[in-house]
Amino acid sequence: MASPTPTDTAAHDTSQIPAPEGSITVTVRILRFNPEFDDEPHWESYDVPALPTDRVLNLLINIKSYVDGTLSFRRSCAHGICGSDAMQINGVNRLACKVLIKDLLAKGNKRTTISVAPIKGLPQMKDLYVDMEPFFEAFKAVKPYLIAYGNEPTHERIQSQADRERFDDTTKCILCACCTTSCPVFWSDGSYFGPAAIVNAHRFIFDSRDEGSEERLDILNDTEGVWRCRTTFNCTDACPRGIQVTKAIQEVKQALLFKRV
Amino acid sequence: MSTESLTLDKPRSPRRPAARRNNFELYSWLFMRLSGLALVVLVLGHLFIMNILDDGVHRINFAFVAGRWASPFWQFWDLAMLWLAQLHGGNGMRTIIEDYARKDTTRFWLKMLLYVSIALILAVGTLVIFTFDPNIAG
Ligand code: HEM
Ligand code: SF4
Ligand code: SF4
Ligand code: FES
Numbered sequence: 001m002a003s004p005t006p007t008d009t010a011a012h013d014t015s016q017i018p019a020p021e022g023s024i025t026v027t028v029r030i031l032r033f034n035p036e037f038d039d040e041p042h043w044e045s046y047d048v049p050a051l052p053t054d055r056v057l058n059l060l061i062n063i064k065s066y067v068d069g070t071l072s073f074r075r076s077c078a079h080g081i082c083g084s085d086a087m088q089i090n091g092v093n094r095l096a097c098k099v100l101i102k103d104l105l106a107k108g109n110k111r112t113t114i115s116v117a118p119i120k121g122l123p124q125m126k127d128l129y130v131d132m133e134p135f136f137e138a139f140k141a142v143k144p145y146l147i148a149y150g151n152e153p154t155h156e157r158i159q160s161q162a163d164r165e166r167f168d169d170t171t172k173c174i175l176c177a178c179c180t181t182s183c184p185v186f187w188s189d190g191s192y193f194g195p196a197a198i199v200n201a202h203r204f205i206f207d208s209r210d211e212g213s214e215e216r217l218d219i220l221n222d223t224e225g226v227w228r229c230r231t232t233f234n235c236t237d238a239c240p241r242g243i244q245v246t247k248a249i250q251e252v253k254q255a256l257l258f259k260r261v
Numbered sequence: 262m263s264t265e266s267l268t269l270d271k272p273r274s275p276r277r278p279a280a281r282r283n284n285f286e287l288y289s290w291l292f293m294r295l296s297g298l299a300l301v302v303l304v305l306g307h308l309f310i311m312n313i314l315d316d317g318v319h320r321i322n323f324a325f326v327a328g329r330w331a332s333p334f335w336q337f338w339d340l341a342m343l344w345l346a347q348l349h350g351g352n353g354m355r356t357i358i359e360d361y362a363r364k365d366t367t368r369f370w371l372k373m374l375l376y377v378s379i380a381l382i383l384a385v386g387t388l389v390i391f392t393f394d395p396n397i398a399g
Binding site (some may be wrong): 063098185188221222223225228253256257 | 280284287289290291356359361381
């Protein structure tokens with residue numbers, strides 16, 4: 001017989017986690033995976049104290065600090081800026097540092113359960129962190145940098161407020177991958193550039209100072225480009241920066257359709 | 262730490278050929294929208310005539326079909342519906358194959374199967390519409 005894999009019910013000693021006044025006990029289920037021991041991911045549960053004002057990230061850090069130091073996840077800024085801690089929280093892609101416990105509490109007196117899994121569609125490396133390489137490869141492929149020909153100007157490249165406004169929304173991207181890994185097309189077809197790459201292409205395509213629009217539009221006109229998007233708005237729902245992702249994609253389609261940026 | 266020693270299956274291995282610089286995907290996207298619009302009229306009209314008008318399905322028999330196809334208008338209607346629905350549905354299936362086929366060979370053969378079936382149905386359907394003989398029953 002194969003040794004039983006730890007399951008949902010495996011008890012963890014969480015008594016070391018400090019329980020501040022006003023805290024309640026919630027159950028955090030984590031889709032854990034250690035490539036050195038596990039054949040496949042499995043759920044483990046932790047009953048931990050939480051304040052309504054805590055973020056999911058606080059609970060994860062507590063579990064890592066007091067229960068199991070091997071729990072692996074990315075985080076850096078803890079304030080929704082770096083884009084490291086995208087994960088699937090209760091089935092939707094969110095930044096763990098931006099989700100408050102009070103928004104996840106169960107109705108009535110029922111025990112609150114919070115499920116945390118890695119973002120989908122990228123290879124799970126260990127626990128909650130995934131290999132982001134395919135994601136960044138698509139990002140790099142759209143040439144996400146200013147392309148300008150001719151002589152360097154002697155002063156700054158001037159732009160009107162109206163021209164700046166056109167791509168303002170897409171400058172806000174923090175490359176967290178919440179959008180791309182919520183996209184059903186990306187799940188089934190990993191070669192699709194994905195919404196994040198298109199958002200970052202949009203940021204330059206509609207920049208009046210940039211001269212590489214045509215190259216980028218050509219790239220996104222291809223089989224794995226914007227035409228694969230099915231307008232399901234998953235990406236827009238997932239974006240922690242509130243970027244109108246699907247709208248940006250539609251604007252790129254429009255630019256291709258009418259050959260006009 | 263090296264990850265080389267880990268034998269992890271990669272569900273995603275980007276296979277992204279250089280941009281082909283043609284507008285095939287653009288036109289097929291546009292075609293889906295335009296043919297979709299035409300199909301709303303053609304298919305709903307067809308369903309209405311065949312299933313609701315007068316006695317609905319109960320009046321459909323050989324003579325009914327023969328009667329309709331005597332008119333070039335209905336011949337053209339059915340021909341347009343056949344071609345648009347086949348190309349629209351076929352292109353939709355192509356999209357689905359692009360989505361779900363993991364291996365290039367699977368992708369290739371599924372698409373071949375699709376294209377052959379599209380060609381066959383278009384050929385047989387078109388042939389019947391144009392060569393239909395109302396006297397065959399007699
Ligand atoms: C009633 C009129 C119809 C309209 C307005 C319509 C519209 C559309 C549109 C706009 C798409 C593209 C979706 C996208 O790219 O995201 C689509 C996809 C598709 N259509 Fe239609 N369609 C109609 C009838 C049909 C018929 C009669 C068939 C079958 C022969 C069909 C089969 C498909 C398939 C297989 C897809 C691909 C689905 C996918 O991309 O996941 N449609 N349709
Ligand atoms: S709108 Fe397009 S890119 Fe966004 S999730 Fe849907 S299919 Fe993916
Ligand atoms: S568009 Fe939004 S969800 Fe997508 S990578 Fe950028 S910040 Fe994250
Ligand atoms: S840790 Fe930086 S965005 Fe959440």
